[in-house]
Amino acid sequence: MGGKLRRRAVITGAAGMLALPGKAPAAVGAKPLSGVTLNVSCWNAPYPQFLKKYIPEFEQETGARVVYTTPAFPIYNQRMDIALATHSDAYDVINVTFIYIGRWVGAGWMTPLDPFIANPKLTPADWNPKDFLPGIEAAFRDSKGELCAVPWIADIMMSGASRYDLIHGAGLTMPDTFDEMHKMLAAVSHKDGLPGFVVENHYGWTFLGYLQGFGANVFRAPPHDLMPVLDSPEAVQAAEFFATIMRDYGPRGALSYTYDQVTAALKAAKVIYSTENEAFVTQMAQKGAPAAPTCGFSLFPKGPAGRFPQIATHGWGIPAGSRKKDAAWQFIAWAMSEKLLLRMFREQGWSSVTRRSIIDLPEFHAKLNYNGFDVAKIYLETLNLADKGYMAYRTVPAYPQIDRQINIALQSVISGEKKAAQAMKDAQHNSLEALRRAGVKL
Amino acid sequence: MSAGAGWARAQRRAFLLGLAPALIVLAAVTVGPAAYLVATSLTPLTPVRPGSGLDFSHPLGNYIQALFQSSFPHSVLLQAELSLLTVGMQTLAGVGLALLLDVESRWMEVLRTGFLVPMVLPPIVVAIIWKVLTTPDVSPAYSLLAWFGLRPGSLVTNPVTALPLIAFADTWEWFPFTMLMVLAALQMQPREQLEAARIDGANSRQMFWHVRLPFIRPALTVAVLFRLIDSIKAFPLIYVLTDGGPGRATEVTNYYAFVQTFNFAYWGYGSAIATMMVAGVFVLSLAIGRLGFGRDEDA
Known part of the structure; x- marks a missing residue:
């Protein structure tokens, strides 16, 4: 009543x-x-x-x-x-x-x-x-x-540097490829005692742009063919590359960095460069942030197989x-x-808005221009890339299980516990087991 | 004679009747959920598949999967390592400090109270304290070492040091329990026994091995048993400090069961792991009791 x-x-x-x-x-x-x-x-x-x-x-x-x-x-x-x-x-x-x-x-x-x-x-x-x-x-x-659900975020992965002045000072620009990124990190890391690179320790998310950039994937052809392919030579190569930059240029305890720690480190200009969510990296440009005067941005770098910036969305339901x-x-x-x-x-x-009418406003473009870097353009270019459909792996119901296997594998490689080939082979074996248990027909 | 037997029977019946309400409540709150746990472990229960909680077609499926799957046996080995480390360190620290504090003095009373602080802190607070202490960027310990020109790596992200670190933090939190139990036992010991041993010319080592240790052994056994059971339930430190990593370096059985149950929603499988853990603890407790460490030789 x-x-x-x-x-x-x-x-x-x-x-x-x-x-x-x-x-x-x-x-x-x-x-x-x-x-x-x-x-x-x-x-x-x-x-x-x-x-x-x-x-x-x-x-x-x-x-x-x-x-x-x-x-x-x-x-x-x-x-x-x-x-x-x-x-x-x-x-x-x-x-x-x-x-x-x-x-x-x-x-x-x-x-x-x-x-x-x-x-x-x-x-x-x-x-x-x-x-x-x-x-x-x-x-x-x-x-x-x-x-x-109504999406409240279109979160894209992009590059952000808290100390673009150091990159510029080394005669370089924001890296556009994995190779340029590696060269840039080698040139600027640990200068002024600053580590060069860090991403959040959710590698089932932060590593995937590298995995796909090297031409590998999580599943063979998601969402229809869910055979995992985590032990492919490209996947091993991606794991080796990612672990190398984390180990050589990351801060002490890089493996324990959560997204809020990464955001705080970037805002405080305590780490030079990251490939992270737009919602996190653009906080460097916030008024009063130590990184605001020196920050720079660019698209997520591309690998030998192309550019695969990860795109996530969350919604109210x-x-x-x-x-x-x-x-x-x-x-x-x-x-x-x-x-x-x-x-x-x-x-x-x-700024990670999901309404086109706001994205199209001239003031959106004007406001997202930080130190001469057009973040609105990066945002739109990345969203257009999503049309290629490479994010299909992520909404597979059993993905949380595979996500954990990728996390474990990358942690093992970064910490030096296992070689990349062995870690990815284990991830493949455990993923197969997890998928079979979830009732996925392979 | 028969009247006496009848009276005894009536007395027994009366006792049983009196106990019945308590037994019913006990069954409802302990045996009931335990039986449900075991029943669930015989099904592939997952909330994603309706009706899976009533599927008893492969009752041993979860157990077979656990025993022949690489992750579960690995987690048991890690669990054994963690238990051995924590119980060992806590016993040594607890007994050592109890012996040092077994002195009658007002200052010692204050000191004893001080040692109890870690034990009364909520476990999640202890985990946060250790998170701060082991994070190089914010840790005062790392700042101090940096002042001496030392830059050690992070202990929680190193697969070799992560588990010993968890054991050390757990020891910091729980050694006061062993210390308290042993100290209480030490203070019960008649002073005449100590004096007699001294008069007989026993040195400190002989005093400990032949006079003090036999006396505190029953209390020490109980303390070890409690700590052993608790070590198998280790959770907050692992959750906050390592999340089972790096890799699987700290994914002990309890944490493994948590991930399977709450991250992947394999409730039936998680129940099977929990059932095996309960059985393991039961057998372990029985074994310790049978070994006779708890028996008071003087009794």
């Missing part, structure tokens, strides 16, 4: 609330979501931290109370995996993590959002769902083609077990409205 009343109140208030998306809704009379508590969770990244600052506006205008949690990436994924698997109603809005799309969406654990988008009572006409980058949005569609789906959708509609994203871009510098 009470639940029905609350639901009605939610729908009644929706029109007023959605009249001003981005600026929290101007409600007339009673607040539309009074008495509703929404449990919202995302892994800890720059965007959810930026969004946190606007949530009080949503609460004030709608009357909803938002319990907002942002645990670390692995903790978040484990927590959500269990919550979704048990159809728990503990969360109303969650981040759908890229590598879990196959599992969470494929198993029907997420609520299709198309009915909410199509409902004019819940979604204003100017919300414009077609504005989202289609290639990115496609990752969140289930087998029936229904959208199960509603768990199938949530009992407040209407209110949850209103939070997503507000968080992903063009106006709020534009405010986040203008006020917080959030």
Whole structure:
């Protein structure tokens, strides 16, 4: 009874609330979501931290109370995996993590959002769902083609240097190939006591651009042929190259660097160069960051087989077990409205946006020009590269298992415990076993 | 006679009736979940496949997979190494400090309390302390060494030192437990025994081996058993410091089960690992009891 009343109140208030998306809704009379508590969770990244600052506006205008949690990436994924698997109603809005799309969406654990988008009572006409980058949005569609999450990030991998002055001083530019990168690192590393290179220790993500750049891949022809090919000569060559630059030019304890440590080291100009997510490396250019006056950017370097910058996306979705789906959708509609994203871009510098209308703005290009480096151009060029389809390996439901095997293999090579050939052979053997166990027909 | 037997039977029945509520509660909270764990271990339960929790078609599938899969036996070997290191170091540190602190003095009381601090810290806080201490960029220990011109590598990312480091951090946290148990036993020892040994001309080493150690042996056995069981449950330090790495260098059985269960959602397989761990601990405890280390020779 009470639940029905609350639901009605939610729908009644929706029109007023959605009249001003981005600026929290101007409600007339009673607040539309009074008495509703929404449990919202995302892994800890720059965007959810930026969004946190606007949530009080949503609460004030709608009357909803938002319990907002942002645990670390692995903790978040484990927590959500269990919550979704048990159809728990503990969360109303969650981040759908890229590598879990196959599992969470494929198993029907997420609520299709198309009915909410199509409902004019819940979604204003100017919300414009077609504005989202289609290639990115496609990752969140289930087998029936229904959208199960709204992407909040199109995160691309690119190169960033905190001390471009050192690179320039050595008579070099931002490297465009693996060879140039190696030469550059040899020239500038450990000058001024600074290590040359570091990436986060999630090698199932940060190594893949190198793996594919050398002409190797995780699976033979994903998503249809999932035979792992991690022990190919190209894969071994990629592992050797990657381990060499990590070992020779990385900081002490490079293997333990998480993404927040990498971001902090880059911002503080304590490591010279990295190939990392755009959302992390562009923080070097933030006002007040020690690296801001000396940072430089470029496309992810290309290898003998070409350029394969990794592209990830994460999106807001509603768990199938949530009992407040209407209110949850209103939070997503507000968080992903063009106006709020534009405010986040203008006020917080959030630039990994998924709405084409913002990317096309002249001010987007102007603002993403740091020390003469056109990051907006890098962003768009990288997104265009994604059309080649080389990211298909990542949404395979069993990828989390393979991701761990790649992590273990790369750690073994970087730490010197194993030779690249042996480590990749072990990764291949264990991946085959993991896939068979997951019921994948090889 | 028969009246007496009838009374004894009635008494037994009364005792059983009185115990029944407690036994029922005990069964519900311990035996029930344990039975469920064993039952689950006989299925390929995973939340991704509906109905897998009721699939008993290959009841030993998880066990066969574990025993013939390279990662599980490897994790057992690592577990044995970690347990041996932690229990060994904690026993030595605990006994040594207990002997030093077995002196009647107000200052010693303060010192004893100070030694207890690591044990009362939440395990995750201990893990964070060691994370800071072992991260070269922020560690005061590394800064101090740098001041002397030394630049050692990171211990947590070196496959040779990662496991001993975990054992050392665990020892730092838990040696006070052994110390407390041994100290309590030492303080129970009649002073006449020590005096008699001294009068007989026993030196310090003889005092320890022939007078003190036999007396504290039962308490020490209990402490070792507790620490052994706890070492098999090692988790927060590995989770925060190494995540089972580098490679698989610190992926002990408990952590292996965690990864299989929570990262890959193989709940049935994780249950099989947990069942084998419980069985292992049970056999180990029984073996230690049978070896007779816990028996009080004076009794």
